[in-house]
């Protein structure tokens with residue numbers, strides 16, 4: 001059984017979705033929780049169309065049924081988890097009446113979901129950005145974990161909480177410590193032992209001991225003057241961050257901007273220096289996918305002109321700032337540094353991943369890798385901790401002035417800001433952005449399919465073609481951010497989850513106007 | 516599991532209940548030729564290539580769809596089997612435009628291989644007329660019905676493996692055709708251009724348009740790599756020609772995690788790297804635009820600027836964003852630069868989007 005919540009897998013992770021569809025054809029049950037009737041719904045036993053941003057109320061409602069009807073996995077909860085009483089107290093604040101009101105789905109449906117989950121031997125919960133891109137993103141994630149622990153669906157091959165990572169190497173960039181609080185292998189920068197370890201390995205002293213800034217804070221820093229120089233490697237922030245007008249203002253305020261990329265983008269316009277980089281296929285290396293599998297990436301041709309590998313550019317900068325680094329290829333960087341310094345990756349060496357990659361944790365060179373975590377209910381931190389959470393609404397909700405909810409996401413035929421797919425004929429399949437609206441709203445506002453309309457938020461407005469579709473419920477507008485013209489990020493709200501600093505791309509208030 | 520015995524070309528072999536004759540033969544290292552058989556889908560017996568002789572059976576049986584049974588006596592290579600296969604190949608060759616000289620699948624064609632293996636020099640039947648028009652309107656897939664042998668592998672791949680349900684058998688008799696939707700073009704149908712149908716097509720009826728004229732099969736070298744798009748991390752074969760250019764991409768058949776499957780982006784959106792728009796040299800801002808610079812000049816400028824800013828405002832006045840699309844080694848180097856050289860933890864990436 002699968003519970004998919006906030007994941008448009010068929011479009012965003014198409015091949016992963018094929019395995020899920022195969023399972024459904026073989027009789028697996030699928031519950032899809034999503035405001036939209038997105039493609040996965042075709043395969044669902046049950047579609048639960050909750051209101052945008054009501055995930056916690058829904059999950060708490062489901063847990064309310066599990067607890068009050070005593071349907072949860074008592075053995076797992078008592079032997080593998082702590083904090084049940086606190087969870088129970090919180091959950092009891094979400095009787096079905098309340099959960100139903102917040103989520104907009106019937107009490108019967110919530111009860112039905114709970115009972116189906118309880119009846120299943122195991123259930124795999126999958127989520128994507130529909131869970132994380134909210135001001136309550138972290139709480140959403142904790143709520144999904146609460147549910148799975150309550151059901152005893154942890155540490156099983158077909159269980160667990162499975163986030164599908166958006167970009168090919170988001171997992172890897174985290175593992176490598178491209179995060180303000182951890183060194184490679186999730187070793188905390190505030191921990192003196194970790195610092196000592198890396199000081200020794202890197203031959204330096206006094207590594208910085210406080211957490212750094214996350215992207216939104218960096219952007220704020222550009223405005224406040226706390227951040228003077230900004231080094232942007234391969235990201236098109238001017239299109240991908242919420243509220244483009246604000247982002248561009250911030251970028252223009254930087255004293256010195258370095259961009260490193262394979263193409264000129266909307267962001268490189270703000271650069272003082274642009275470094276041309278080797279692209280995929282022009283360098284050897286590794287990617288780490290959603291399943292924590294480290295796989296090889298191979299070089300087949302030289303970069304154009306005098307473009308160079310990214311690792312070389314960083315190494316050269318270090319040299320010019322007085323630091324000689326030894327490793328002189330991706331393989332040396334991996335085999336001699338990363339896999340020596342990151343405990344979970346110690347067993348992963350280039351020679352071991354010639355064919356299929358290895359999934360971490362892989363602590364030594366005889367280790368076969370780890371296909372799923374928390375085996376037999378053993379969590380990294382000992383017992384599984386319940387973290388009761390309250391529902392909070394999105395920072396901006398529809399009101400009289402801005403009566404529609406705008407939610408955003410990705411479409412199958414393009415990727416992010418189109419720097420790659422826009423140069424690979426994919427425009428043939430998807431040539432422009434649209435604003436997806438429901439037939440009911442279209443009729444009410446007298447809008448025809450393909451008609452040019454205006455969508456406006458408190459941040460800005462775009463002219464965009466209306467795409468009238470049953471996928472979208474009344475009261476919602478759905479858009480992506482693949483195209484510069486009519487990019488949803490002219491409209492989105494730059495508010496962030498306080499803990500993760502993830503932006504609330506999934507909810508803001510807009511108007512839909514006939515032009 | 517209970518084992519049972521049967522005879523294969525005179526050898527006694529074990530099998531497990533539920534296995535087909537084809538499974539048993541494959542496990543015993545005996546090759547039975549197939550065209551339509553697709554590992555992940557239910558066997559259909561459509562192509563009749565895997566015919567074998569079973570003692571006591573009146574006619575030949577299809578090995579892919581006949582279950583193995585206790586005591587069966589099977590001959591996979593008898594004279595009778597050979598004759599049937601040859602006839603079958605000849606009929607298929609006569610059924611369309613199998614002119615290998617100009618076919619994109621030349622060298623990568625099961626039918627061609629079988630014709631060679633069974634020594635078909637001449638086709639004794641007239642070529643049958645093919646009324647269906649070729650489809651060449653999209654940039655990714657060419658559908659040439661004159662080369663289609665109606666084996667149905669594409670239909671199975673689309674419906675059973677990828678579950679996109681875009682194509683099926685249409686029309687009847689000599690008008691039979693694999694149709695998308697109600698005989699529409701791929702673009703107008705529910706097709707999502709995953710190209711799985713192309714990957715499983717054993718002949719040249721479905722071919723990648725981007726690979727045309729970029730090299731013959733035997734000139735291409737296969738290099739394994741990982742897809743540059745989403746977090747699934749599909750394993751790809753890059754088919755690279757002698758100029759070092761990718762001629763086409765297919766999935767690594769038994770590779771984890773994708774087991775031979777790809778989506779439209781992994782299979783067809785690889786050629787952005789050849790775009791004219793690529794940055795080819797360091798650039799330094801000048802007035803409203805940029806001027807070209809050498810690596811030395813650009814790198815020195817950045818190193819000097821960073822050092823200046825660090826001295827004047829402290830290391831935390833510098834911040835960096837790494838790339839979640841690039842390789843691990845690049846992110847590692849960037850955070851190392853920020854932490855150990857610049858002296859700040861202001862390093863992040865778009866983990867959250």
Ligand code: SF4
Pocket residue numbers: 669672673677679680681682695701705706707708709710711712713
């Ligand atoms: S490209 Fe994919 S979806 Fe389209 S017909 Fe082929 S297998 Fe089906």
Ligand code: SF4
Pocket residue numbers: 013014015016742743744745746747748749773776777778779780781782
């Ligand atoms: S082929 Fe498609 S599903 Fe696979 S990694 Fe690439 S983009 Fe993702």
